[in-house]
Each structure stands twice: as C-alpha cells, then as structure tokens.
Amino acid sequence: MNPKTLLIYDTKRGSTEMIASWIAEELGSVDLKRASEEVDVGSYDLIIVGTPVYNLRPLETVERFIERNLDALKKKKVVLFTVGLSKRLARFCLNKIESKYGIKLVTEAVFLGKLGFINRMDEKEVRNFARKIKETFYSKEEPSGTT
Numbered sequence: 123m124n125p126k127t128l129l130i131y132d133t134k135r136g137s138t139e140m141i142a143s144w145i146a147e148e149l150g151s152v153d154l155k156r157a158s159e160e161v162d163v164g165s166y167d168l169i170i171v172g173t174p175v176y177n178l179r180p181l182e183t184v185e186r187f188i189e190r191n192l193d194a195l196k197k198k199k200v201v202l203f204t205v206g207l208s209k210r211l212a213r214f215c216l217n218k219i220e221s222k223y224g225i226k227l228v229t230e231a232v233f234l235g236k237l238g239f240i241n242r243m244d245e246k247e248v249r250n251f252a253r254k255i256k257e258t259f260y261s262k263e264e265p266s267g268t269t
C-alpha cells in the first residue's frame with residue numbers, strides 16, 4: 123500500500139510552490155498544503171517539508187509548523203528540501219533545521235530557486251528527486267485486468 127503523504131511548504135515568491143507542485147505531480151497521491159494550514163500530521167506516513175531560504179533561514183511559517191508538530195514528526199518518515207539561490211547556503215539552512223530540531227530525515231534535497239529575472243530552477247532535477255522518493259516508498263503498481 124502506498125504511504126499517506128503530506129507535502130507542506132511555504133513560499134514568498136512562488137519558486138518553492140512550483141517545486142512542491144512538481145514533486146506532488148510526480149508522486150501522484152499527496153496532500154499539498156501551506157505550512158500555515160492546520161493539518162493532522164499524525165494521520166500521515168510520509169511528510170515532505172519544503173522551505174525557501176531567506177537570510178540563511180527557513181520561512182518562519184515552516185519553522186512554526188515543525189515546532190507545532192515536532193513530536194509527531196519524530197515518529198514519521200520525514201523528507202526536507204530547501205530552496206535558495208545558492209546550493210551551499212540552502213544546504214547550510216537544511217543542516218541547521220535538521221540539527222536544531224533533531225529530526226531524522228529519510229532523504230533531503232537542496233534546490234535552486236528564482237529571484238526576479240534570475241531563474242536557476244531545474245525542473246528535471248526536482249522531478250528525479252520525487253521519482254526516487256516514489257521508487258523507495260511507494261509500492262509498484264500491480265498490472266490490472268489479469269483475472
């Protein structure tokens with residue numbers, strides 16, 4: 123059976139939202155929600171959290187989401203991705219979240235985003251990441267109509 127999957131994100135300028143929507147599209151069945159929405163984390167098996175990086179930090183709404191649900195998150199499979207204009211800085215932010223909250227991640231990624239006319243987004247890389255999650259945590263589809 124496929125895991126019940128939640129993808130939580132927030133965005134200021136749209137790039138993290140776009141990345142989240144590519145991941146959701148690849149996974150197929152996933153509940154896509156903004157970090158400020160109330161959600162019952164306990165009812166999910168796999169939780170993907172995505173945040174853009176502003177001044178080396180995640181968005182506050184995403185941090186609040188993690189803090190509100192920390193106990194539940196520690197019992198779940200958690201994937202984290204950060205989005206920035208520098209992979210090095212996005213990695214720094216991701217590592218900081220991981221160590222600050224002590225969440226054990228099943229996998230993680232840093233993606234490049236966009237800012238005004240600078241667009242470093244790599245849709246293929248994002249979709250490949252999502253496909254790997256799917257291969258690892260989702261069951262293979264059974265051929266139908268064989269009876």
Ligand SMILES: Cc1cc2nc3c(=O)[nH]c(=O)nc-3n(C[C@H](O)[C@H](O)[C@H](O)COP(=O)(O)O)c2cc1C
Binds near residue numbers: 132135179207235237
């Ligand atoms: C004020 C400001 C601070 C930023 N700080 C960082 C940063 O510390 N590290 C980084 O990699 N990108 C930084 N960025 C770039 C954003 O992370 C990037 O534009 C990202 O794609 C924005 O995501 P969003 O469109 O989902 O809001 C900054 C952008 C702005 C405007």
